[in-house]
Amino acid sequence: MRWSYSASRSFKKCQRQWFYKNMVASAKARDPVRRRINLLSKLQSVSAWRGRIVDQVISNTVIPGINRGAPVMLREAKAQARALFDRQLLFARNHSIASFDTKPSDHGDDFCLLHGMEYGAPPTDDELNVAWEEIAQALANLYALDAVKAPLKAADHVIAQRALQFDLMDGVTVISYPDAIAFLDDTPPVIVDWKVHAFGDNDAWLQLAIYAIALARSSHNDFPPDFSAKPDEILLLEAQLLTNLVREHRLDAAQIEETEEYMMSSAYEIACLTEGKKYEELNAADFMPAIHPESCQSCAFRAPCWESAHAH
Ligand code: SF4
Structure with a gap:
């Protein structure tokens, strides 16, 4: 899954x-x-x-x-x-x-x-x-937005919308698509995620934390040679493009733990409901309709x- x-x-x-x-x-x-x-x-x-x-x-x-x-x-x-x-x-x-x-x-x-x-x-x-x-x-x-332009311009290479995936638990693969990853020469990478929301008041730190964990566990041919970065080293920028606001996130150990728990508990809940079955073995009535x-x-x-x- x-x-x-x-x-x-x-x-x-x-x-x-x-x-x-x-x-x-x-x-x-x-x-x-x-x-x-x-x-x-x-x-x-x-x-x-x-x-x-x-x-x-x-x-x-x-x-x-x-x-x-x-x-x-x-x-x-x-x-x-x-x-x-x-x-x-x-x-x-x-x-x-x-x-x-x-x-x-x-x-x-x-x-x-x-x-x-x-x-x-x-x-x-x-x-x-x-x-x-x-x-x-x-x-x-x-x-x-200088806070976004600066790391993009300073980067050796910027990768857009790259699929990052890693195994979370038995039978579950996490997939994420950060908007941009800027690889810099002498500092850890920067992940930028832009939002086009009229209000922009939802803090996206959890989504960005998942990207950071995924980047730390991923490798691609076009990443710098011997690439490695820990989630707490990666600068996370949430650019609210309609409200002109950039939120900067740096993860601490408690946030990384909270993010890992979120991924595990959500994946476990879904896995328990589907029990590894395929589409043919399930039908819509097995799943709860919307709460609201x-x-x-x-x-x-x-x-x-x-x-x-x-x-x-
Ligand atoms: S949101 Fe409503 S219409 Fe859509 S799948 Fe759920 S119950 Fe059905």
Whole structure:
């Protein structure tokens, strides 16, 4: 089983949602039900979509520019974001899950499915205008945040969205995707995670602590030779790109212990429920529905969940 911080949060919110996303969804399965669930798992709210566009532009344009020693100007980053915004919106408006007969990967960066389009509430022009303004604002703030720019510029090499994984316990692998890892010459690495949240008041230290533990236990060919770092040596930067706030985290022994306990207890709880069974041996009714009925309003799996059982 694969465990991630977002999967643990999904499981807490609604076990059934976790089941759909982590056990049923499959792009490769022959079963059309599983392929449909996979497409549903790709639905995004407008708010999540705008954050993803910011992620894509930073990962695919801004960071490669830093690594080449040819920084990409803000105007160029915004132009890339606008082009992506327009192409993805066009795609979302012209595709519905019911008529989808290709794989998401066939469409590259254009692929985008919006929750509102599928569930009868397409985004309004006002929502889309606000989303675009927030994308432009998030990028402008990134370029002005010295606390984030400094380590990225000083780095020998920056790696974006790298999958870091390690074995947590028997049959459980932790997977995490830090937004950026900056490897510096003479100091331990810096992990940067950017958020595009309107309020930005949730402290993301636990998520970043998981990244630090994962980085300390990982190795990749493009890491510096003989790379090693302890979690408490890694500087963790949480960049709130809409509120223009950078939180700096340095882990102490108690936080590392708390993080390890969180991972173990969450993974254990999930493992106890699934008992190592495969998708074919389980069904949605084995999993508890959402604790709060309002979770269902924004849930991507509302259609199959409510078709199979009236959760709420
Ligand atoms: S519709 Fe509600 S109960 Fe069903 S999976 Fe989604 S959040 Fe859970």
